[in-house]
Amino acid sequence: MKRLRFGMLALGFSAGLAQAADPSVAQRVEQLLGRMTLEEKVGQLNQLSGKEFTGPATEKVRGMEAEIRSGHVGSMLNIKGVADTRRLQALALESRLKIPLLFGLDVIHGYQTVFPVPLGESASWDLEAIEKSARIAAREAASSGIHWTFAPMVDVGRDPRWGRVMEGAGEDSYLGSRIAEARVRGFQGARMGGVESVMATAKHFAGYGAAIAGRDYNAVDMSDHQLFETYLPPFKAALDAGAATFMNAFNTLNGIPATGHAGLQRDILKGAWGFKGFVVSDWGSVREMVVHGYAADLPDAAAKALNAGSDMDMESNAYSSALAAQVTAGKVPLAQVDDAVRRVLTKKFELGLFDDPYRFSDAAREQAAMSDPRHRQAARDIAGKSIVLLKNEGAVLPLRRGLRSIAVIGPLADARRDLEGGWIVKSGADKMASLVDAVREAAGPGTKVQYAPGCDVACRSGDGFAAALQAARGADAVVLALGESWDMSGEAKSRADIGLPGRQGELFAALRAIGKTPVVVINAGRPLIFEEVAEQAPAIVYAWFPGTEGARATADVLFGDVNPSAKLPMTFPRNPGQLPISYQQYETGRPVRDVKNIVYRSAYIDSPNTPRYAFGHGLSYTTFAYRDLRVSDARMRADGKITLSFTLANLGKRAGREVVQLYLRDPVASIVRPVKELKGFQLVTLGAGEARQVSFTIERETLSFFDRKLAWTAEPGAF
Numbered sequence: 049m050k051r052l053r054f055g056m057l058a059l060g061f062s063a064g065l066a067q068a069a070d071p072s073v074a075q076r077v078e079q080l081l082g083r084m085t086l087e088e089k090v091g092q093l094n095q096l097s098g099k100e101f102t103g104p105a106t107e108k109v110r111g112m113e114a115e116i117r118s119g120h121v122g123s124m125l126n127i128k129g130v131a132d133t134r135r136l137q138a139l140a141l142e143s144r145l146k147i148p149l150l151f152g153l154d155v156i157h158g159y160q161t162v163f164p165v166p167l168g169e170s171a172s173w174d175l176e177a178i179e180k181s182a183r184i185a186a187r188e189a190a191s192s193g194i195h196w197t198f199a200p201m202v203d204v205g206r207d208p209r210w211g212r213v214m215e216g217a218g219e220d221s222y223l224g225s226r227i228a229e230a231r232v233r234g235f236q237g238a239r240m241g242g243v244e245s246v247m248a249t250a251k252h253f254a255g256y257g258a259a260i261a262g263r264d265y266n267a268v269d270m271s272d273h274q275l276f277e278t279y280l281p282p283f284k285a286a287l288d289a290g291a292a293t294f295m296n297a298f299n300t301l302n303g304i305p306a307t308g309h310a311g312l313q314r315d316i317l318k319g320a321w322g323f324k325g326f327v328v329s330d331w332g333s334v335r336e337m338v339v340h341g342y343a344a345d346l347p348d349a350a351a352k353a354l355n356a357g358s359d360m361d362m363e364s365n366a367y368s369s370a371l372a373a374q375v376t377a378g379k380v381p382l383a384q385v386d387d388a389v390r391r392v393l394t395k396k397f398e399l400g401l402f403d404d405p406y407r408f409s410d411a412a413r414e415q416a417a418m419s420d421p422r423h424r425q426a427a428r429d430i431a432g433k434s435i436v437l438l439k440n441e442g443a444v445l446p447l448r449r450g451l452r453s454i455a456v457i458g459p460l461a462d463a464r465r466d467l468e469g470g471w472i473v474k475s476g477a478d479k480m481a482s483l484v485d486a487v488r489e490a491a492g493p494g495t496k497v498q499y500a501p502g503c504d505v506a507c508r509s510g511d512g513f514a515a516a517l518q519a520a521r522g523a524d525a526v527v528l529a530l531g532e533s534w535d536m537s538g539e540a541k542s543r544a545d546i547g548l549p550g551r552q553g554e555l556f557a558a559l560r561a562i563g564k565t566p567v568v569v570i571n572a573g574r575p576l577i578f579e580e581v582a583e584q585a586p587a588i589v590y591a592w593f594p595g596t597e598g599a600r601a602t603a604d605v606l607f608g609d610v611n612p613s614a615k616l617p618m619t620f621p622r623n624p625g626q627l628p629i630s631y632q633q634y635e636t637g638r639p640v641r642d643v644k645n646i647v648y649r650s651a652y653i654d655s656p657n658t659p660r661y662a663f664g665h666g667l668s669y670t671t672f673a674y675r676d677l678r679v680s681d682a683r684m685r686a687d688g689k690i691t692l693s694f695t696l697a698n699l700g701k702r703a704g705r706e707v708v709q710l711y712l713r714d715p716v717a718s719i720v721r722p723v724k725e726l727k728g729f730q731l732v733t734l735g736a737g738e739a740r741q742v743s744f745t746i747e748r749e750t751l752s753f754f755d756r757k758l759a760w761t762a763e764p765g766a767f
């Protein structure tokens with residue numbers, strides 16, 4: 049057996065909480081399994097997209113309906129709403145064994161109420177808020193018949209050219225792990241089977257975020273050490289938080305498609321980690337193993353995927369068309385198929401679908417969830433916590449109330465749909481405020497708010513610049529909204545150039561040229577590069593795609609009704625040539641010690657090494673001081689603990705919240721450690737002038753790492 053070099057290792061991840069199945073559920077699953085034909089078993093592993101079902105009843109739709117009636121479909125995606133989920137569930141209940149369907153959907157950052165895109169929300173570092181947004185999304189989705197979301201995406205992303213960084217928690221494994229747990233808890237609630245919860249999916253297992261050159265779906269080639277140290281921990285964290293399912297990935301990992309990767313799925317996930325849920329493939333990823341050059345044809349792909357531990361086939365039609373024959377031909381052991389079916393049926397029992405297949409699709413609950421005003425309030429609150437104040441020279445922000453006039457200009461100033469970002473279930477843009485609306489609301493009737501776009505988001509033409517300059521000329525303050533449109537970040541939205549689109553930078557320069565240097569608001573799904581703005585704008589607010597209430601939240605920050613506290617979950621580069629980039633670099637033998645002397649140093653001759661904005665950066669309207677750092681003991685025994693404490697003081701005149709971050713460095717080890725590693729964080733809110741003691745505990749776990757043999761180890765030494 050040649051799988052991965054790390055074979056059955058994965059030690060450092062200790063067994064954790066392998067999920068235990070309920071014994072009565074296990075019995076019911078066995079009874080049912082015993083009655084199933086091979087064809088019916090394969091049916092449970094087949095997932096189809098139901099996009100067509102909302103259109104006319106074509107021949108294809110009638111064919112799919114027949115498949116559901118004959119028990120050939122175990123799950124559907126892209127079906128939503130009480131009416132449609134009920135109608136299709138009724139078809140499944142016409143099948144011989146009446147096994148209900150599972151309805152899965154990409155509920156990524158909200159269902160009806162749209163929260164900031166996951167990367168933006170991660171900038172809050174606020175696990176409670178993140179859990180709450182997933183909880184609300186689950187409540188809305190579950191009430192309309194959804195059992196299962198394909199979220200959270202826990203892929204670490206260190207290359208903002210990759211458009212899917214928008215869907216994750218950024219570059220850091222530790223922060224990403226904590227956020228993964230919060231999202232799983234939020235989606236799944238206290239226990240599986242609650243009608244206000246959905247099953248979570250940890251995706252994309254694994255390595256997907258490290259696509260070469262940031263190009264989506266591209267190959268991934270990384271050391272086992274990097275995989276264990278950086279890319280796997282958020283998956284393990286999601287699993288320990290109880291994630292019911294995993295999704296594998298489109299990429300190859302060191303030459304093997306993730307979908308056909310037994311080392312990942314059987315050895316690590318289901319072996320060492322003891323995962324009891326099921327693995328769904330990504331869309332068509334079983335079939336794509338043929339294109340990768342890893343499987344000869346669809347039947348071969350079906351066998352390779354199932355044998356490697358992919359339990360459910362999303363939209364490849366590989367299992368439905370070929371798996372039974374591969375079992376008969378002896379290419380796939382029946383026991384492996386049984387194992388996969390058992391996993392899927394277990395979740396259906398745990399969700400209570402055999403007791404009441406319609407229990408999630410409830411019109412009254414749907415109506416109540418969709419009209420609950422608390423959801424929008426939460427969206428505004430979380431968006432406010434996600435918006436990063438990158439720069440604020442001369443305290444130009446917050447804007448004063450009582451100004452005579454404000455010009456809100458730029459291609460995103462009146463945007464609504466763009467503020468929702470990608471991966472939304474249904475746009476509610478017609479019921480949203482744009483930034484112009486929100487500034488008008490916030491400034492009050494005494495302030496005249498003028499608007500001119502300057503150009504559209506692509507900004508190929510400068511024809512609208514003159515009108516924008518005109519609007520800015522007489523204004524007391526100018527806010528310029530720049531950035532990406534919603535469909536420039538996300539799946540298959542890699543960009544080779546992550547600058548501000550088109551001539552947006554020129555619009556900024558034109559304003560400066562008339563002496564109207566604006567406060568800049570940027571909407572985007574990824575870190576962008578905007579060097580001139582970074583150098584010359586006095587204030588920059590990075591608002592991501594902030595969701596349904598995002599414009600109001602942005603105005604809350606601009607006017608100081610919310611004191612910003614968000615911190616970047618990804619490094620912002622100066623130059624695309626620095627990519628991929630992360631604060632977690634390794635020391636070289638020739639580090640740059642003095643920027644004036646980079647000869648034969650690990651440096652660029654045409655760009656600094658340093659980022660434009662570092663991971664963890666974010667300003668506040670108040671100032672915090674860190675004082676009196678103390679360690680309870682200068683030495684720690686291997687089984688001991690020490691406490692690190694200090695005083696955090698709010699020196700300013702307004703209340704504020706600080707995200708205190710604990711970093712550690714292990715300067716000498718048996719394998720070189722990163723120059724800096726995040727090991728903890730706390731959110732501390734302090735009133736004006738208030739001070740408080742903050743402490744962190746350091747123990748063996750804090751100092752441990754994967755050694756050369758991928759064993760989780762702590763070594764003695766200085767830290």
Ligand code: NOJ
Pocket residue numbers: 125154198251330331539
């Ligand atoms: C492909 C994406 O990679 C995955 O994240 C998503 O869940 C599926 N499509 C289903 O829409």
